[in-house]
Amino acid sequence: MFKVNIIVEDSKWKKEIPTIEKMLKKNVKKIYSSIDRTSKKKNLEISVLLTNKTKMKKLNKDFRRTLKDTDVLSFPYHEKNFFLKRKLPTIGNIYLGDLAFSYDYIKKQKTNFVEYVNKIFIHGCLHLVGYEHDNLKNYKEMHLLERKLLAII
Numbered sequence: 042m043f044k045v046n047i048i049v050e051d052s053k054w055k056k057e058i059p060t061i062e063k064m065l066k067k068n069v070k071k072i073y074s075s076i077d078r079t080s081k082k083k084n085l086e087i088s089v090l091l092t093n094k095t096k097m098k099k100l101n102k103d104f105r106r107t108l109k110d111t112d113v114l115s116f117p118y119h120e121k122n123f124f125l126k127r128k129l130p131t132i133g134n135i136y137l138g139d140l141a142f143s144y145d146y147i148k149k150q151k152t153n154f155v156e157y158v159n160k161i162f163i164h165g166c167l168h169l170v171g172y173e174h175d176n177l178k179n180y181k182e183m184h185l186l187e188r189k190l191l192a193i194i
Contacts, residue, residue, distance in 0.1 A: 042084045042085070043066070043069050043070045043073065043085050043086070044084070044085070044086040044087075045062075045065055045066045045069050045086075045087055045088075045089060046086070046087070046088040046089065047061075047062045047065060047066075047088075047089045047091065048088070048089070048090050048091065049061070049062070049091045050090060050091060050092040050093070050096060051091060051092055051096075051144050053093070053144045053148075054091040054144055057144070057148075057154055058154070058155060058158070061091065061158075064155075064158075064159075065089060065162060067194075068159065068162060068163075068194045069085075069087060069166065071190070071193050071194050072162075072163055072166045072167075072190055072193075072194070073085055073166070073170075075189070075190055075193055076167075076170065076186075076190075083135055084134040084135060085135050085137060086134055086135065086136050086137065087136075087137045087138060087139070087140065087166070087169060088138075088140070089139075089140045089141075089142070090139065090140070090141040090142070091142055091144065092141060092142065092143060092144070093143060093144050093145050094110040094143050094144075094145035094146060096141070096143075097110045097111055097114065097141060097143035097145075097146065098110055100141055101114065104116070110143050110145060110146045111143060111146060112142065112143055112146045112147055112150075112157075112161050113140060113141065113142050113143075113161040113162075113164060113165045114140070114141045114165075115138065115139075115140055115164075115165045115168035115169055116138050116139040116140070116141075117137065117138040117168060117169045117170075117171070118136045118137055118138040118139075118169075119137070119138070121171050121173075137166075137169040137170060138169040140162070140165040140166070140169070142158070142161065142162075142165075147161070159191060159194055160187065160191060163187050163190045163191060163194070164183075164187060167183055167186065167187065172186065
């Protein structure tokens with residue numbers, strides 16, 4: 042089972058994508074099922090904040106010590122790589138973490154809004170389970186997986 046807690050803090054999200062909540066819930070199932078075939082047997086949960094540049098600047102300042110807007114912030118609940126190293130409990134709920142998205146940052150990208158949201162949603166979900174792009178090898182691995190998942194959703 043997959044549970045996605047969604048907080049729509051800025052109404053522009055619903056105006057842009059009226060079905061945003063349904064879309065994200067559907068996509069999370071596809072993403073985690075593709076990464077780990079056994080994930081369907083687990084109770085995975087994430088939380089998503091759909092906000093704006095003001096809130097994202099504050100979150101970025103509070104957690105990354107930089108006062109700027111960004112498209113997505115990921116806050117994994119578990120230690121790095123616990124999901125990738127198969128340290129998942131076999132029963133019970135597994136809270137993966139939180140994601141925050143900035144409407145304003147995404148909107149100014151001059152690209153298809155829904156496609157961009159899907160792309161960074163995948164990116165954020167991968168961060169929640171331990172994928173990083175901190176070196177060239179990790180970047181290539183994560184980027185290839187993102188492209189594969191984007192084709193699926």
